[in-house]
Amino acid sequence: MRRLVYLVPLTVFLALAIWLAVPLLEGRDPSALPSALIDQAVPVTDLPGIPGRVRDAVGLTDADLLAGEPILVNVFASWCLPCLAEHPLLMGLSDDGVTIHAINYRDDPADSADWLARHGDPFDRVGLDRDGRAGVDWGVTGVPETFVIDADGRIRYRFAGPLTPAILDRDIRPLLASLNQ
């Protein structure tokens, strides 16, 4: 019986290792998480704005997401380092005229206002999701995440993790171009 205690670390570790190995061996890109929401209408969203935000303090509602043109929705937080890594790309997209709304996930509004003022604000509307409820509705697994919404307000694409130039060129720009036609 006493010997069994010494097997506990090994057992726990092996369980952990198998669980880490499965997604890798399945060969799936860990970022390309499927979403049950693909081709569905956007979830009902009604989020308040960030009071200290310089650009505008209006919140985000699902009416904003029915824009009549394809748009992006980015989920970010000021405590999230990967969000900072992808931020210049969002700034670039915004400069190219793409409308980007954002859900500010589990964040302190003062921190996120600071963050946007400091690093630049590419977002049209930012909704504050303080307790993560909207994140649940959207099926967010972590920050950052990016959704492409078509002109009819349906989710067409979801990417979990920081955007890279390659992802933009491979997936997002072509999709936006085809949706715009």
Added chain:
Amino acid sequence: MIPELGHFALILAFVLSLVQGTLPLVGAARGEARWMAVANPAAVGQFGLLLLAFLALMYAFIVSDFTVSNVVQNSHSAKPMLYKITGVWGNHEGSMILWVLILALFGAMVALFGRNLPPTLKARVLGIQGLIGVGFLLFILATSNPFLRVDPPPLDGTDLNPLLQDPGLAFHPPFLYFGYVGFSMAFSFAIAALIEGRVDAAWARWVRPWTLAAWCGLTLGIALGSWWAYYELGWGGWWFWDPVENASLMPWLTGTALLHSAIVVEKRDTLKSWTILLAIVTFGLSLLGTFLVRSGVLTSVHAFAVDPERGIFILVLLILALGGGLALYAIRAPRLQGGGLFAPISREGGLIVNNLLLVTATLTVLVGTLYPLLLDAVGGGLVSVGPPFFNAVFIPLAVPLVAAMGIGPMLAWKRGDLRAALGRLWFAAVVVIVVALGAVWFWAGGPVLAVLGVAMGLWLVASALTEMAERIRLFRIPLAASWQRFTGLPRSAYGLTLAHAGLGIAILGMVGTSVFRTEVIEIMAPGEQIEIAGYVLTFDGVRDVQGPNYISNQGHLVAEADGNQFFLTPEKRWYPIAQMATTEAAIATTWLADIYVALGEPRDDGRWVIRAWHHPLVPWIWVGSVIMVLGGFVSLTDRRLRVGAPRRAKIGASVQPAE
């Protein structure tokens, strides 16, 4: 030609590590002295070859050899020389070379300075080090060769990620790796002890300096990383609970536990199998950190080069090393019994409490870090845990840990007297209560956590000083006699005081900036003034500045208070080659507080958004960390760690990096 030399050196090092990982182990099992003796030259030779490979890669970066693919992707001819050199480890391939170089450095140090080790133990330790080397060199050669050429070579490189072009981050990886890889020594010693079936006080004495050296490196590495995050990433946040930060915190927590439990093995000959387990797990967590960062299963800003193939390779290494180690542990550890008995209230008991709390803290960080993966695996995929989770679970664990840190050193071995120990801490308790009550009065109805935090930090500093005062019987015998006692204390006693007080100072810094920071946001025209925390900030406008590989808007501000004047130049930089913008905050410090200014967006009318923060006590986080590391170094020079060593001075030098 030079890159090929580096490549050959890498291959030779791999072959040599195969030799080092087999012959000495077989020799030790059979009692063949000559087979065991292979370990020494193999370990030294491996270090020499890897140093050659590392220097070859560095040469390619320094001369901007754009026929090498790694240089093209991570360098640029206009990049400052410092960042050309540090760019060597600013990318996946180069950082793996640094990893194995440090691994070989530790192996070579054991080979050269471990003359007092029993020959079979030494051969086995070096053999295990060799096997780790085999795995990682194979990994580099198979999936991450930094010496690959490109044809035709491009005219110039694509530059290093500008966030990494920074002095704080330039020297962060070497220290961090020194810590991660240093724990491989503890692992090798643990596996060797399991094979030998013997763990005793002498073993604990040999394993401790290596663990301590690694711990110092890791502490410094983590401190540098958080300092970088503080001035480069944001509004003065210094810890983000990012997966990569957590990956470095976990081995630090278990490594700290290991340091303390090794003392128990050494002094009291007990807690053996627990200490062995900690040694295995600490290195396992270092490997897990490498895996999490490199495989891309978790997203992080540090994940420069994510590649699933690499992830599988590292996972296999992790399973072989940790799975093998833990299997050996399951077979052999039950025999490691015996040792001294002790009452629950005793020095041993205190150290066990410390260990349990540290390991629990590690588990919460592990769960928090892997939680998004866990939910994804069971099909939930809904929740991400950020700082709210960690703050909620980590602080309740830190409070009893800090309380025990003050009391533990006062308890006697075997059977301690809690009342007497608390009695000797009356002075520390009075200081804490008075200041805490003062804090409550000052911020009437204010943050409870802040008062608690201040009390925790003060308690650590005061109790560490009390412990030292008790040892030298300060004010109870004449001062001269106290001084004599002080100079006669073992070095590890100074180490204890410094490390515990250092943590207290760091905690004060963390609390100070988290709770008492103030900020001002203003859209300012040149010549305008704002006030923050008693300082008058004057904005003198923004100038365009041309850097070596960037262009910059440089703001000029002056902060004035009571005749003190600080000049601040926050910047917004644009790196045209990397197509990235960074913001460089300007910080003026009085050592009691920082004035932190960041330049925001320009307005159409020529005014600028200026954000200024006052961060009280924030420098203490890093001052405290440095004091902790200093404590580690001082402890490393303790005579008892080299007892029985004929070449005393040399061994001291070997485990004592430059201060």
